[in-house]
Structure formats: C-alpha cells, structure tokens
Amino acid sequence: MAIKSFPGKEAIQTQGWLKAHKWLLLRRASQIGILVLFLLGPLAGIWIVKGNLSGSMTLEVLPLTDPFLLLQSMLSGSVPILSGAIGALIVIAFYALMGGRLFCSWVCPVNLVTDLAAWLRRRFDLRGNTSLSRNLRYWILGLALLFPLLTGVIVWEYVNPVSMFHRGLIFGMGTAWVVVLAVFLFDLLIAKHGWCGRLCPMGAFYGLLGSGALLRVSAAQREKCDDCMDCFEICPEPQVIKPALKGADNCVGPVILDINCTNCGRCIDVCAKGVFRFDSRFHNREGLPESCSKTQTA
Amino acid sequence: MTDLAATKKKGVTRRRFMGDVLKTAAGVGLFGLGLGLYSNRASSLPAHFIRPPGALPEDAFNGACIRCGLCVRDCPFDMLYLGEVGQSVPTGTPYFIAREKACEMCEDIPCVAACPTNALDHNLKDINEARMGLAVLVDQETCIAFQGLRCEVCYQICPIKDEAITLERQHNERSGKHALFIPVVHSEACTGCGKCEEACILEEAAIRVLPQRLAKGELGKHYRLGWKQKERAGRSLVTPDIEHQYNLPQGMRYEHGGEGLIQDGAGEIPFSDNPLDTLNREAPR
Numbered sequence: 417m418a419i420k421s422f423p424g425k426e427a428i429q430t431q432g433w434l435k436a437h438k439w440l441l442l443r444r445a446s447q448i449g450i451l452v453l454f455l456l457g458p459l460a461g462i463w464i465v466k467g468n469l470s471g472s473m474t475l476e477v478l479p480l481t482d483p484f485l486l487l488q489s490m491l492s493g494s495v496p497i498l499s500g501a502i503g504a505l506i507v508i509a510f511y512a513l514m515g516g517r518l519f520c521s522w523v524c525p526v527n528l529v530t531d532l533a534a535w536l537r538r539r540f541d542l543r544g545n546t547s548l549s550r551n552l553r554y555w556i557l558g559l560a561l562l563f564p565l566l567t568g569v570i571v572w573e574y575v576n577p578v579s580m581f582h583r584g585l586i587f588g589m590g591t592a593w594v595v596v597l598a599v600f601l602f603d604l605l606i607a608k609h610g611w612c613g614r615l616c617p618m619g620a621f622y623g624l625l626g627s628g629a630l631l632r633v634s635a636a637q638r639e640k641c642d643d644c645m646d647c648f649e650i651c652p653e654p655q656v657i658k659p660a661l662k663g664a665d666n667c668v669g670p671v672i673l674d675i676n677c678t679n680c681g682r683c684i685d686v687c688a689k690g691v692f693r694f695d696s697r698f699h700n701r702e703g704l705p706e707s708c709s710k711t712q713t714a
Numbered sequence: 715m716t717d718l719a720a721t722k723k724k725g726v727t728r729r730r731f732m733g734d735v736l737k738t739a740a741g742v743g744l745f746g747l748g749l750g751l752y753s754n755r756a757s758s759l760p761a762h763f764i765r766p767p768g769a770l771p772e773d774a775f776n777g778a779c780i781r782c783g784l785c786v787r788d789c790p791f792d793m794l795y796l797g798e799v800g801q802s803v804p805t806g807t808p809y810f811i812a813r814e815k816a817c818e819m820c821e822d823i824p825c826v827a828a829c830p831t832n833a834l835d836h837n838l839k840d841i842n843e844a845r846m847g848l849a850v851l852v853d854q855e856t857c858i859a860f861q862g863l864r865c866e867v868c869y870q871i872c873p874i875k876d877e878a879i880t881l882e883r884q885h886n887e888r889s890g891k892h893a894l895f896i897p898v899v900h901s902e903a904c905t906g907c908g909k910c911e912e913a914c915i916l917e918e919a920a921i922r923v924l925p926q927r928l929a930k931g932e933l934g935k936h937y938r939l940g941w942k943q944k945e946r947a948g949r950s951l952v953t954p955d956i957e958h959q960y961n962l963p964q965g966m967r968y969e970h971g972g973e974g975l976i977q978d979g980a981g982e983i984p985f986s987d988n989p990l991d992t993l994n995r996e997a998p999r
Binding site for chain 1: 734738739742745746749750752753756757770773774776777778779780781782783784786787788795796797798799800801804805806828829830831832833836
C-alpha cells in the first residue's frame with residue numbers, strides 16, 4: 417500500500433525537505449535541548465539546571481517556577497518565598513509575551529508523545545475518534561484549582577502526566593511510564609489530539625496566560641491559499657486557523673489570535689504556498705480594506 | 715418550527731446547551747470524585763518515609779510542595795529522594811529513609827534554602843530545632859544494651875549526644891553484679907535525623923525514627939502533676955504539709971531526706987571496754 421498524500425508533501429516538493437520541516441526541527445531541538453539541560457546534571461554531573469519543569473534553578477541565579485503549580489500551592493494556603501514567586505513571574509512574563517501554549521509545543525515533553533501518536537494516526541490513517549469537547553480542559557482546570565482550595569492538597573499532581581513524565585525522566589520514572597503510555601494510546605486510538613487538545617489543564621492554563629501574547633502565527637499571505645487543507649490536517653488545534661485564514665471577507669485580520677494556537681509553526685512548514693509566518697499580533701489589520709471598521713478586528 | 719428557527723439562528727437551542735453543560739458537569743464531577751478518593755489514599759505517607767528538615771505537617775506539606783526536587787539536588791549527601799509513581803509516597807514529594815541514609819544535619823540546611831515554597835519552612839534557622847520525627851527504642855527484647863552488652867552505638871553516633879540520647883544505668887538482674895547501659899531518647903532534643911537508626915548494629919534496627927504523631931503520647935489537658943504544681947507555686951496547693959510526728963525513743967530522730975532513722979550520739983561507744991564496768995553498773999532507777 418503506497419502512502420497516500422500526507423500534509424506537507426507538496427511543500428517538500430516545492431520548498432525542499434529542510435524548509436518544509438524547519439519549525440518542526442527547531443521545536444524538537446528546543447524540546448530535546450531543554451530535556452538535555454535538565455539531564456546533564458544527574459547523568460553527567462554538569463549542573464546547569466537543577467530541578468524540573470515544576471521548579472528549577474539555573475546556574476544558581478535564575479529561578480523558574482511553574483505558575484500553574486505555584487497557584488495550586490497558594491490556593492492550598494501556602495505562601496511561596498521570594499525566589500519561588502520571582503521564578504513564577506519570570507515564567508508568566510515570558511509566556512504572556514511569547515504565547516502561552518508555546519510551552520506545550522516547544523517545552524512540554526508530553527508533546528513528543530502526543531505528536532508521535534498524531535503522526536501514527538496520519539501515517540496509518542487511523543480514524544477512530546471519540547468526540548470530546550475542546551472546552552473540557554477548562555473544566556478540568558477548574559477542578560485542578562478547586563481541589564487545593566477545598567482539600568488543601570495539590571491533587572492534580574497525583575495524576576498529572578506532564579510533570580510525572582518530566583520528573584520521571586530526571587528523578588526516576590517508577591511506573592509513570594504507564595501514565596505516559598495511557599496518554600499515547602488515548603491520543604492514538606481513542607481521541608484525536610485528545611490529551612493536549614481537549615483535556616490537559618496545564619495547556620488550558622498556559623493558553624489563558626498567553627491570551628494577549630505578542631508573538632502569533634499569521635496567515636499573512638492568505639490570498640495565496642489554494643485550500644489544500646494541509647495546515648488543518650497537521651495543526652493540533654485546527655479550529656484556530658479558520659477565522660484568520662478564511663476571515664478576509666468578514667473583516668477578520670490574518671493573525672491567529674485564538675489562545676489555543678500553540679505557536680508550533682507546523683502550518684508554516686507544510687504550506688506550499690507560504691501563506692503563514694510568525695508575526696506580531698499588532699499586524700492584524702494589514703491587508704484589510706478600509707471599509708472594515710475597527711470594532712470587527714481584534 | 716419556532717424551535718428549529720431558533721436552532722438555525724443561535725446554533726444550539728437552550729435545551730441542547732443546558733443538556734451539554736449538565737452532561738459535561740456530571741462527567742467532570744464523577745472524574746473529580748474518583749480523583750478525590752484516589753488523592754485521599756495517595757496522600758498517605760508510611761511511617762518509615764521521613765520528610766526533610768523543616769517540612770510542614772503532612773497535610774500542609776502536600777498542599778505546599780510543588781515537587782520540583784530542588785531540595786533533593788541541594789542535599790550535599792544525596793540522601794533525599796522524590797517519590798516515584800507507584801511508590802507509597804505522595805508522587806514527586808521528597809523523603810528519606812533513615813535506615814538507608816540518615817540526615818547529616820547540615821548547619822546551613824541547604825535543602826530548606828533550596829525550597830521555592832514554604833513546604834520546607836524557611837523559618838527553620840537552627841537544624842537542632844528540626845523535628846523530622848522522633849527516635850524510639852522500639853524493641854527492648856533485641857536491643858543488646860538490654861542484654862547487658864556494651865553497644866551504645868546509637869548513643870555515640872547521635873549528633874546531639876547526651877541531650878537527644880543519654881545512657882541510663884540500670885542494675886543487671888541476670889548477672890546480679892553488672893550494669894545495663896540503656897539508651898534513652900529525649901524528645902525535647904531529638905531532631906529525628908535518623909543517625910541512630912542508620913547505625914543500629916542489629917539486622918533490623920531496634921531504634922527507629924517514627925513520625926511525632928506515632929511516637930509521642932499526650933497527657934490529658936486536665937492533668938496536673940502535683941509535685942510540679944507545688945514547685946511552681948512554692949507551696950502545696952492542696953492540704954498543707956504537716957510535719958509528721960514519730961513516737962521515737964529518746965535520742966532518736968527520723969530524717970525525710972533519705973537518711974532515715976538517726977540515733978543521736980551514734981558513734982559513741984555505749985559500753986566500756988572493760989566488761990567489769992558493765993557488770994558493776996548501777997541499775998536504772
């Protein structure tokens with residue numbers, strides 16, 4: 417059985433393999449590079465970064481704290497110390513500017529797992545899908561924040577595959593493999609983009625955090641779009657593309673402003689026409705006719 | 715038809731919307747219930763898993779700790795671990811096992827300094843004030859000090875020797891002529907570092923660090939110890955003490971401090987060296 421057409425095939429033919437995978441390669445380099453930084457200490461004794469994604473210390477000067485976890489900790493009644501609070505503020509500032517879900521696609525280790533599941537789905541044309549609302553993640557986010565408030569315990573951390581996987585790689589897996597495998601199988605066989613796109617409250621939190629982010633993907637050359645659907649096929653949050661790509665007639669600007677765009681840049685890679693590029697959210701009015709009033713553009 | 719028109723206009727009917735919200739809420743609620751029940755079990759910490767110095771009480775700790783592992787990394791003796799999934803420790807939280815490697819009680823307490831939250835209480839400045847647990851000599855039947863053998867390893871290794879652990883001398887009933895040197899732990903000084911448990915020479919340690927809640931009894935709040943109250947007040951608070959009167963022969967007294975019966979003029983020899991003096995003495999009148 418020959419492999420059917422896959423998203424990005426045309427881009428590879430017209431732009432070359434490297435250019436058609438540019439952002440994917442950069443993203444993998446970032447994900448793996450961050451993991452390597454964390455692992456250099458325990459494996460090679462080179463302590464550049466200590467800790468894990470929940471809280472870390474870089475070169476003994478730069479504290480970084482996961483604001484989602486720190487918020488849960490504070491809701492349980494605990495007060496962070498200065499370095500913990502500063503660490504969280506640095507992280508908040510970064511993702512608020514660069515796009516909250518940049519964390520999901522450029523940092524989070526679970527993305528490697530769910531991307532693999534998504535790739536296998538495309539490769540073997542697996543269509544099994546349970547319809548779960550993409551808003552379910554906000555319910556779970558509420559639940560994760562409610563628990564420490566009511567019980568005084570960070571309950572989400574008992575099941576959170578993200579921190580479990582990252583901590584496991586650095587401090588010892590235990591049986592966390594089972595949880596990661598469950599996420600993989602869930603994404604592969606039960607729900608397309610099921611974990612990252614529908615359930616993960618961390619993604620929901622970071623998405624909300626970056627709702628005003630400056631760095632966005634823009635369908636700047638949307639008039640060149642030939643409706644090949646490759647970007648929709650490859651995108652982990654395809655619902656974010658349509659308003660920007662197809663919004664010219666409705667006076668919607670070309671910048672993807674949906675908070676759930678992960679800034680992964682795969683749409684840029686797979687588009688043979690070069691429709692997409694990284695841009696600032698302020699360039700959303702470019703190319704809009706004068707007749708469009710200000711209120712209709714974000 | 716009006717319903718259909720509304721559907722077309724708004725996308726969903728109110729009925730459908732309410733139904734979807736209720737369905738999701740019920741699903742998430744059930745998931746939350748399961749999670750809550752699981753968390754109850756997942757929060758429990760077995761007695762031999764000991765938290766690092768300064769750790770808040772267990773419930774508060776499970777709320778404050780963000781599982782970053784910085785305490786583990788900054789421990790210069792590598793004796794802290796993070797709970798792994800599947801272990802009976804709350805996942806990702808730090809612990810040590812005294813029998814394997816005890817706390818070395820660093821003066822600068824680097825594990826506390828590394829903690830980005832107050833899960834390890836930053837008010838702890840003096841490691842001697844730490845209360846990781848309390849050492850308890852749990853088995854007097856196997857502790858060889860109770861067999862009359864000189865061991866004293868726990869006493870010698872204790873970082874706060876002679877305060878946290880003292881040796882109390884007792885009579886050895888078995889031999890009748892030897893002493894037992896019994897190690898006794900004092901809770902007002904013991905930090906629960908676990909050096910005694912680590913060092914205990916038995917196959918299974920006879921002295922173990924237990925969580926305070928397991929190791930300590932507690933006297934009823936209403937309870938007053940008479941002699942302490944008396945000491946504090948400077949006098950007896952109940953019936954005033956009346957000096958006891960004894961009907962003793964002339965020349966004899968009784969001393970309550972421990973000397974007991976005292977005979978005045980004891981030490982003088984009551985009889986002359988010469989037996990004739992006794993024989994020729996006058997009869998008492």
